[in-house]
Amino acid sequence: MRDEGPSRALLDWYDAHARAMPWRTGPAARKAGIRPDPYAVWLSEVMLQQTTVAAVRDxxxxxxxxxxxxxxxxxANDGDVMAEWAGLGYYARARNLLKCARVVVAEHGGxxxxxxxxxxxxxxxGPYTASAIAAIAFGEQATVVDGNVERVxxxxxxxxxxxxxxxxxxxALAEGLTPPDRPGCHAQAVMDLGATICTPKSPACGICPLRAPCRARALGTQADLPRKLPKKPKPTRHGIAYLGRRADGAWLLERRPDKGLLGGMLGWPGAEWGDAAQEAPPLAANWRDPGAEVRHTFTHFHLRLxxxxxxxxxDAAPARGRFIPAQEFRPSGLPTVMRKAFDLGQPALVPA
DNA sequence: TAAGCGTGGAA
DNA sequence: TTTCCAAGCTT
Structure with a gap:
């Protein structure tokens, strides 16, 4: 049984307060019957997985x-796409983005x-992104459930x-609120509400369009919901990164395997990160310690590099990796932890 | 199914 | 400084 009340209040609020975003078509285009570009919706939704709007925009x-x-x-060239994704995190998204684009072209006529x-x-x-694209780009009455929707x-x-x-x-509760008309706007309204008013900490209940029907608000439990199981502590791992620069300015980097952490991305050679740092130079050379250490936190462990x-x-002939010519090397094409290593280590190589 | 998988901003 | 956490998916 669908409840008109909250849905209507939500859409009215959205029409009055929707924030402009690069992947959204404005109200004028919507009224003219112009649908959002499915490519733009797909790309933005994949980028927005576990990632803030502010981080995605550029x-x-x-x-x-x-x-x-x-x-x-x-x-596109795989390496170009991975380099363009560098810094956004969760790199399996970029690999799957390419896979998906190629399936759409090869099996669905583009x-x-x-x-x-x-x-x-x-x-x-997955379930979230499929619903988001179906509702926003194609008008299907699909229910979108992300962290915001869960919280609301x-x-x-x-x-x-x-x-x-x-x-x-x-x-199931979210499905009960999904309207047949403008399901995409409804989905974005709930998510915008969660991002701006029904926030995880200190929600702005005073200006919330759903303050009247909100049960938690009435009970005073809004700040404690949704309840979550406690998280596991993060262990600390250690590693060493080897920044080698050839006389012509080329840098020694290696492409990480597609599976696992930072899969498919370029990185500095080094042993696998573990309880203790292991020496693993890619070739014999006068390796020096610049006296700095990268500290970086991943989803499930801290790293001291x-x-x-x-x-x-x-004539250096490293056992692993390959030299990237100075002209092609862009620190911005590295995952953040590797870019941090470059930022800290590179000054130690510049002649005084 | 629970774990693996990034990063940066906010508090 | 540390913790939390954001428009999740894959295996």
Whole structure:
């Protein structure tokens, strides 16, 4: 049974307060019957997975400027796409983005499937993204459930079950609110509400369009919802990164394997990170310690990365990796932890 | 199914 | 400084 009240209040609020975003079509275009570009919706939704709007904005502009459509992206060089994604994190998204673009071109004639069910079969598109594309780009009455929606539902209906066990219950509640008209706007309205008013800490209940029907607000439990199971502590791992620069300015880097941490990205040679740092120079050289250490935190562990730098001869023949010519090397094309290593180690190589 | 997978901003 | 956490997906 669908509840008109909260849905209507939410859409009214959205129409009055929706923030402009590069991947959104404005209200004028919507009224003219112009639908958002599925490519732009897909690209933005993948970038937005576990990532803030502020972090995505510039990446979205660079990607669409360089690859304006799914065909262009499908034809792109893998390394170029990974370098353009560098710094945004969760690099499996970039690998799956390319896979998905190539499947859309090879198996769907370069057009995205228009149903949630079909979208779910594409690489990198899960329940959330499939619903988002189906609702926003194609008008399907699909229910979008992300962290914002979970939080809004948990508070609106005062759900005490902790996440992630509460997910099915919260999904069902969200389905009950999804309207047949403008399901895409509704989805974005709930997410905008969660991002700006129904925030994780100190929600702005006083200006919330759903303050009247909100059960948690009435009970005073809004700040405690949704409940979550405690998280595991992060261990600390250690490693060493070797920054080797040849006499002509080329840098010794290696492409990491597609699976695992920073998969498919360029990085500095070094042993696998573990309980203790292991020496593993890619070739014999006068490796020096610049006396600085990279500290970086990943999703599930802290990393302390020692550095070694060396000037390498033109005939250097490393066992691993390859030299990237100075003209092609861009620190911005490295994942952040590797760029930090460059920022700290590179000054030690510049002649005084 | 629970774990693996990035980063940067906010408090 | 540390912790939390953001428009999740894959295996």
């Amino acid at each position: 990446y979205f502009h660079r990607f669409t400027a360089r690859w304006p459509g799914v065909g262009a992206l499908a034809a 057009r995205f499937p228009e149903t949630r069910a079909a979208l779910l079969n594409l690489p990198g598109i 539902m948990a508070r609106l209906f005062a759900v005490e079950t902790p996440l992630p066990a509460a997910k099915p219950e919260l999904t 020692a550095l070694r730098v060396a000037d390498l001869p033109m």
